[in-house]
Every structure is written in structure tokens, then in C-alpha cells.
Amino acid sequence: MQRSLFSRSLLLLCAAAVALAGCAPVTQRPVLEEKAIAEEALKQRALAWQDLQEDVARLYRISYPILARAADLCDDKLRSSIGARFANAPSIAKEFRESAAKLTGLGDHLQVMQLAPGAPAERAGLREKDILLALDGKPTPSGEGASTKFTAMLVEAAKTRQHLEVKIRRGSVEQVLRIELEPVCDYPVVVNAADMINAFADGKKVEITRGMLRFVRDDLELAVVIGHELAHNTMGHIRKQMGNALLGSVLDVLAASRGVDTQGLFGNIAGMVFSKDFEAEADYVGLYFTARAGHEIDNAPNFWRRMAAANPDGIQQRGFGASHPSTPERFVALEKIVAEIKAKKAAGQILAPQLQK
Ligand SMILES: [Zn+2]
Structure with missing residues (x-):
């Protein structure tokens, strides 16, 4: 009550002052020394x-x-x-x-x-x-x-x-x-100053946004993102898709979590580069990279689930379209990849992605 009375009288005071010299603060402020600033x-x-x-x-x-x-x-x-x-x-x-x-x-x-x-x-x-x-x-x-x-x-x-x-x-x-x-x-992994939750691969380096660094909950989640982006580079996805065209950073993770929607915000480049097959391959090879660095990858699919939950537009049922991987499909595949890698590890085999026959 006291405060509202006080504010009202301040307002009145201002209203009166505006007519003369504009509304200026009326309370005393501390004197600030240059050195302290x-x-x-x-x-x-x-x-x-x-x-x-x-x-x-x-x-x-x-x-x-x-x-x-x-x-x-x-x-x-x-x-x-x-x-x-x-x-x-x-x-x-x-x-x-x-x-x-x-x-x-x-x-x-x-x-x-x-x-x-x-x-x-x-x-x-x-x-x-x-x-x-x-x-x-x-x-x-x-x-x-x-x-x-x-x-x-x-x-x-x-x-x-x-x-x-x-x-x-x-x-x-x-x-x-x-x-x-x-x-x-030789694919340096660098911090991108952006606040959005995303990661980039451009065929030469990997960029992880500061937004992503805040989003990942632990080392494994960060290692999953790095592995996935590195795989886009090592598998030559950008080069294969774009030829030698000069290309800036290509946003990836967010596009992937939305089911590689080429419409609207994500533009055509992400849609062209990160096609369904390339995304699946980056998931596959990327998890091998993550596992090789010593991470227990059991929870890797959960990271992508969290990304998907943050972008529910991408969660589609099977049959959404041949060129659009449905998010549920992706997780079934991820679970299989985890099982494949764990079996190799348990058998003491080299962790090498299987090439197509
Ligand atoms: Zn990707």
C-alpha cells in the first residue's frame, strides 16, 4: 500500500515535471568514480x-x-x-x-x-x-x-x-x-559463439555452439554430437553433396532432430546436405567414434530423444515421406547401432564401422 502511494506521488511528480523539463529520476544516486567503473x-x-x-x-x-x-x-x-x-x-x-x-x-x-x-x-x-x-x-x-x-x-x-x-x-x-x-x-572442433542449440560440419572443421554446450548434460552427450559431426566430415557428406562449392557452416543437429525438414527456417542447404541417408550414416559412424574414445554409449539415443523432444515438429510416424526420416525410425536404428558396438566391444573386436558389401 505504502509503495503504491509512493509510486503514485512519483508519477504525479513526473507528470508535472514533464511539462517543464522531461521526467528525470528524483532520488539520489551513488557517485561513481571513473577508476571503480x-x-x-x-x-x-x-x-x-x-x-x-x-x-x-x-x-x-x-x-x-x-x-x-x-x-x-x-x-x-x-x-x-x-x-x-x-x-x-x-x-x-x-x-x-x-x-x-x-x-x-x-x-x-x-x-x-x-x-x-x-x-x-x-x-x-x-x-x-x-x-x-x-x-x-x-x-x-x-x-x-x-x-x-x-x-x-x-x-x-x-x-x-x-x-x-x-x-x-x-x-x-x-x-x-x-x-x-x-x-x-585434422578436423578441428571449435566453439561457435551462438546461443542456439546446434552443431555444424563444413567438411573442414566441426563447430559446437555455446547453446549446445549448455544443453548437453554430460560428457557422453557432447561426445555424441562431436562424433556425429565428425562423421559427416570423414564420410565426405558435404563434398559429395555440394561438389566443390564454397560453403559456410552448415547447421546440422537441429535440422536432424526435426527430421531434416527442408522447409522454412532451416533452408535448403541443410536439407540438401543432411539427407536421410547421410544422417543415418553420421549416426552410425559417429557412435563408433564416440565409443572409440572410451565413452559408454548406452545413453546416446536418449540424447537425440531430448533433442527431438525440444523440437516436436520432427516427430513423425513411419511413411512421412521417402526423403524425410521419421524420428521414431531413427531411434530404433540408434538402439541397434548401440547393440552392435557393445557386442563388438564385449568380443574384444576392433570398433570399425561395417562397410556395405
Ligand atoms: Zn547430421
């Missing part, structure tokens, strides 16, 4: 950067083993890796640089940001925050462009060698580690 902005940028880093790190942790264990199915689309992410202050986007440097202590030298679980770098004893000093006796680049230059050094070294001698500094101690190079599928 600048500090707050820095704090918020640090939080935003940290948030993004968590997504990047999570995607790297889950995607690296998938890309490494799928190597024999990626033909010549391979690169050599030690399984570590590096950064220095200049490699961070300008708007975050100051905050990130404060937060991480990153300087001009490249530093280990993350180690893929079980990958050669971790096995050789490299640790997060180690500072890179030299590669095979040559000083590692620092400052602007160091990340790109260092990657080029790795690529060059990998042409002739299977091990790298990496000199690092940890605290005040310098040491040389001998790190093996391993082949991984």
Missing part, C-alpha cells in the same frame, strides 16, 4: 573470458580423444599433435587480453594452457603453465603471432620426426622433455 569493466571482461575458456577447455578435453582414436578413418586428413593447447598474452583477443593476463599470468612466452587427457604431452610429463623455451634446440617464438609460428614449427618437425625435444621452464627449473607426436584427424 574501469575496474568493474575489467572484472566483467575477465569473467566473460573465463567463461569462454571453460567452454573451450571442455570441448578440447572431449574432442581430442575422439579425433585421435578416429585417425585410421580420416584418410589423408591427418595432422601430428602432442595433445596440448598453448597461448601467450598476445594470442588472446584484444578486449580480453588485459584481464586474461592478470588472471593467468600469461606473458610474451607461449605457455601450456591445457593437456588432452592421456595424450603424448601429458604422458611425457608436460604440465599446465609450463613455459616453452625451445623446440628441437631452436628457440620457440614469443610475442605477437607466436602461436601460429609455433604451430608451423610443429608441422615442419612432424614431416621428418616422430618425437619432439621440448625445452620448458617450470618455476625456476628448466628441462627438456621428449614428446611423441601422434596422428589425429
